[in-house]
Amino acid sequence: MAIRESILKVRETIHQTCARIGRNPGEISLMGVSKFHSPGELSEAWEGGIRLFGENRVQEASGKFPPFIQTHPGTELHLIGSLQRNKVKPALSLFDCIESVDRESLILELGKITSEREIPARILLELHTGEESKSGFPGLDQLFKGVELILQFPQLKIEGLMTMAPYTTDEELIRRSFRTLVQAQQEAQRRFPDCGWFCLSMGMSNDFKIAIEEGSTLLRIGTAIFGERRL
Numbered sequence: 001m002a003i004r005e006s007i008l009k010v011r012e013t014i015h016q017t018c019a020r021i022g023r024n025p026g027e028i029s030l031m032g033v034s035k036f037h038s039p040g041e042l043s044e045a046w047e048g049g050i051r052l053f054g055e056n057r058v059q060e061a062s063g064k065f066p067p068f069i070q071t072h073p074g075t076e077l078h079l080i081g082s083l084q085r086n087k088v089k090p091a092l093s094l095f096d097c098i099e100s101v102d103r104e105s106l107i108l109e110l111g112k113i114t115s116e117r118e119i120p121a122r123i124l125l126e127l128h129t130g131e132e133s134k135s136g137f138p139g140l141d142q143l144f145k146g147v148e149l150i151l152q153f154p155q156l157k158i159e160g161l162m163t164m165a166p167y168t169t170d171e172e173l174i175r176r177s178f179r180t181l182v183q184a185q186q187e188a189q190r191r192f193p194d195c196g197w198f199c200l201s202m203g204m205s206n207d208f209k210i211a212i213e214e215g216s217t218l219l220r221i222g223t224a225i226f227g228e229r230r231l
């Protein structure tokens with residue numbers, strides 16, 4: 001299916017799901033996850049109305065996005081994959097938000113590199129909620145220790161939480177994963193009311209309806225928009 005049609009279909013599903021459960025679709029952002037896809041495909045997605053893109057590798061995005069952003073002003077780009085400490089500097093100059101902040105050593109590096117910035121760097125904290133790979137803070141204790149560390153760096157601005165549900169057809173497992181993130185958000189709001197916790201980045205091509213039902217505010221959709229990735 002063409003990218004524009006796929007986007008329409010995804011948007012329609014978002015609207016239908018929201019209508020069914022009484023949510024306002026305006027509170028849900030749609031990200032096009034463009035890893036492994038070409039600049040031509042990025043442009044198609046842009047023409048289909050996508051302004052927010054996600055990439056999971058600094059190196060790939062560094063090649064593809066600077067020229068694209070030049071010709072498509074208003075593009076917003078998030079890093080959603082694991083970030084190595086030695087890539088923090090290029091990542092901060094390219095991405096508008098780092099969604100995959102998941103350990104103290106990374107926070108220290110982010111804090112160091114952003115210390116001279118005028119505008120704070122936007123970040124989300126990634127929580128491991130059951131997905132197979134081990135990305136994300138393993139639990140709430142580690143997550144909140146991370147928040148305490150971030151608070152020492154005024155140039156780091158927390159905007160919320162991110163997670164990946166396990167890749168499975170078991171809806172209950174997926175739902176449990178998303179609920180874990182919502183509970184973490186509620187607890188974070190209670191403990192750190194001065195930080196922004198408004199963003200809940202959860203939901204991918206195979207599970208975004210469930211994510212909407214559980215309160216997602218940011219859907220990260222790759223395959224359902226761009227088709228299968230050519231690895």
Ligand SMILES: *Cc1c(COP(=O)(O)O)cnc(C)c1O
Nearest residue numbers: 033056080204205220221222223
């Ligand atoms: C690849 C990726 C996505 C999109 O996955 P699809 O199943 O293709 O929609 C979302 N989030 C992260 C972190 C990813 O790496």
